[in-house]
Amino acid sequence: MVDRWDSLPAVVRQAAGRHLGTVDSVVAVPGGQNNDLAAVVHTRGGAVFVKAVRGICRRMRWLRNEITAGTLAPSVAPAVIFAEDVEADGEPWLIVGFEYLSGRPADLSPGSADLAVVGQTLDRISSLPAPGVRGLHERWSVRDWWSRLRAVAPHVVTGVDVDQMDGWASLASQAVRGDRLVHTDLHADQFVIDDSGDVHVIDWGFPGAAASWVDRAFLVIRLIQVGHTPHDAEAWAATRPGWPTDGATLTAFAALVAGLWTYREATEGTGGPWVHAARDYAAWRVGISH
Numbered sequence: 001m002v003d004r005w006d007s008l009p010a011v012v013r014q015a016a017g018r019h020l021g022t023v024d025s026v027v028a029v030p031g032g033q034n035n036d037l038a039a040v041v042h043t044r045g046g047a048v049f050v051k052a053v054r055g056i057c058r059r060m061r062w063l064r065n066e067i068t069a070g071t072l073a074p075s076v077a078p079a080v081i082f083a084e085d086v087e088a089d090g091e092p093w094l095i096v097g098f099e100y101l102s103g104r105p106a107d108l109s110p111g112s113a114d115l116a117v118v119g120q121t122l123d124r125i126s127s128l129p130a131p132g133v134r135g136l137h138e139r140w141s142v143r144d145w146w147s148r149l150r151a152v153a154p155h156v157v158t159g160v161d162v163d164q165m166d167g168w169a170s171l172a173s174q175a176v177r178g179d180r181l182v183h184t185d186l187h188a189d190q191f192v193i194d195d196s197g198d199v200h201v202i203d204w205g206f207p208g209a210a211a212s213w214v215d216r217a218f219l220v221i222r223l224i225q226v227g228h229t230p231h232d233a234e235a236w237a238a239t240r241p242g243w244p245t246d247g248a249t250l251t252a253f254a255a256l257v258a259g260l261w262t263y264r265e266a267t268e269g270t271g272g273p274w275v276h277a278a279r280d281y282a283a284w285r286v287g288i289s290h
Contacts, residue, residue, distance in 0.1 A: 004026070004028070005023070005026035005037070005039060005041070008037060008052065009086075009088035009089060009093070010088075011086055011087075011088045012052060012086050012088050012093050012095055015084045015086045015095060016041075016050060016052075016082070016084070016095050016097065019081065019082035019084070019097055020041060020043050020045075020048060020050075020082075020097065021043050021044060021045055022043060022044050023041055023042070023043055024042045024043060024044065025041075025042045026039050026040070026041050026042070027039060027040045027042070029049070034053075034059050034062060034063075034205065035051045035052060035053050035059065035063065036052050036053055036054045036093075037050065037051065037052040037095075038050075038051050040100060041097075046100070047100040048081055048097045048098070048099075048100055049078065049097070049098040049099070049100045049101070050095065050096070050097050050098075051063055051066075051095070051096050051098070052093060052094065052095040052096070053093070053094050054088075054091055054092075054093050055091055055092065056092060060092075060094050062205030062206065063094055063096060063205070064094065065204055065205050065206065065207055066078075066080075066096070066098070066203070066204045066205060067080050067083050067096060068132070068133065068204075068207065069181075069183075069204030069207050070098070070204075072128060072129075072130060072131075072133070072181055072207075073125060073128055073181060073201070073204070075200075076121065076124055076125055076128075076199075076200060076201050077200070077201060077202070077204050078098040078099040078100075078101055078200060078202060079098065079099040080096065080097070080098060080099075081097040081098060081099060082096070082097045083095075083096045083097075084096075101192045101194070101200050101202065102192075102194060103192040103193045103194035103195070103198075103200070104192070104193055105188045105189045105190075105191060105192070105193070106118050106188045106191035106193060106199075107188065108187075108188045108219075108222060108223055108226050109226050109227055110226075110227050110228050110232070114191075114193065115236060117193065117197065117199055118191060118199070118219070119216075119236070119239065119240050120199075121191065121199045121201065122186075122215050122216055122219070122240060123240055123241065125180075125181060125182070125183065125201065125215060126180050126181075126182075126212035126213070126215065126216075126242065127180070127212075128180065128181040129179060129180065129181065130179060130180060130181040130182070130207070130208070130209035130210075133181065133207055133208060133209045134208060134209065135177065135178075135208060135209045135210065136176050136177075136182060136184065136208035136209065136210035136214065137173040137174065137176055137177040137210070138173075139208060140172055140173045140176065140256060140260075141173065142260075143166065143169050143170040143172070143173065143256070144166045144169070144170075145166075145169060145256065145259030145260045145262070145263045146160070146162045146165040146166045146169065146255075146259045147162055147163075147166055148263055149162075149259060149262055149263045149266060150162050152263075152266055152267055153266040153267075156262060156266055164286065165255050165258075165259060165282070165286070166255075166259075168251050168252050168254075168255035168256075168286065168289075169252065169255040169256035169259050170252075171248065171249075171252035172252040172253055172255065172256035172257075173256075175211070175248075175249045175252045175253055176210045176211050176214050176253060177210070177211065178209065178210045178211035178212060178214070179209050180209065180210060180211065180212040180214075181207060181208075181209065182207065182208050182209070182210045182214045182215045183201060183204060183206070183207060183215050183218075184206045184207065184208050184210075184214070184215070184218060185203065185205070185206050185218070186201070186215055186218050186219050186222065187219075187222045187274070188222065188226070190202055190203055211242075211244075212241075212242040213237075213240075213242050213243050213244055214253070216237040216240055216243065217237065217250065217253050217254075218257070219237070220233040220234055220236075220237050220281065221233075221254075221257065221274060221277050221278045221281050222274060222277070223236065224277040224280055224281055225273050225274050225276075225277035230280065230281050230284040230285070231284075233281075234250070247285070247288065247289055248289060250285055251282075251285040251286060251289040254278070254281045254282040254284075254285040254286075255282050255285070255286065257278050257281075257282070258275075258278040258279045258281065258282035259282075261274070261275045261278050262275055262278070262279060
């Protein structure tokens, strides 16, 4: 990862400079591991959030997805100020400048006043079409994550009816099918709430086309993570339009997400408390769906 602006190849900095003008200072953004550069660049015209990725890879595809989201979700996703492909020393680079958003993350804890504005923001997103965006039902073509998990980490599924969980998960692809824009990776830090109460949603690396309720279902897991009961988290989601009335739809979603996330945690180490929350949600859903 490139830690400093000055460490970027000169041709990449020059490409950005054509859009940015004079650069006064650069402040690296912690946690930008999906990019070779993630920084707030201060110029005479104001601050710009700049991301850069080197090489044809998944990270570059994710950054291109963020460009797409800026077009599909205007006023919700950060606006794209510039985007340029550059070759430096025989390697491709993608450098993108986004609208710089100042604000705080959402508070998703029980009783938080932010829950209302977060819900309204999800309503805005779920009303947006997703032309040209790959359907989440296509990304969810693998349906036996629990069986795969049993093969690589059998201790994790002790006491779990793996066949039952795979059975529910096999229904998820059809359950989430739709044509609305979904973020698919929402958590508290993805919401930026400014002093006036306006809300933006950042980090659109994994957008999809899906049913309008899907982002709320992902957020249900995050609500459980921060202290809501599964019942209360679902009750909050059900106050928004379009929430499924068919419990099997939600059980299928919960079973697939819990299996997928737990498998990735076991095989890639990409886990955290949200994985345990997803398993808690799936267990609860299966229990009430008997």
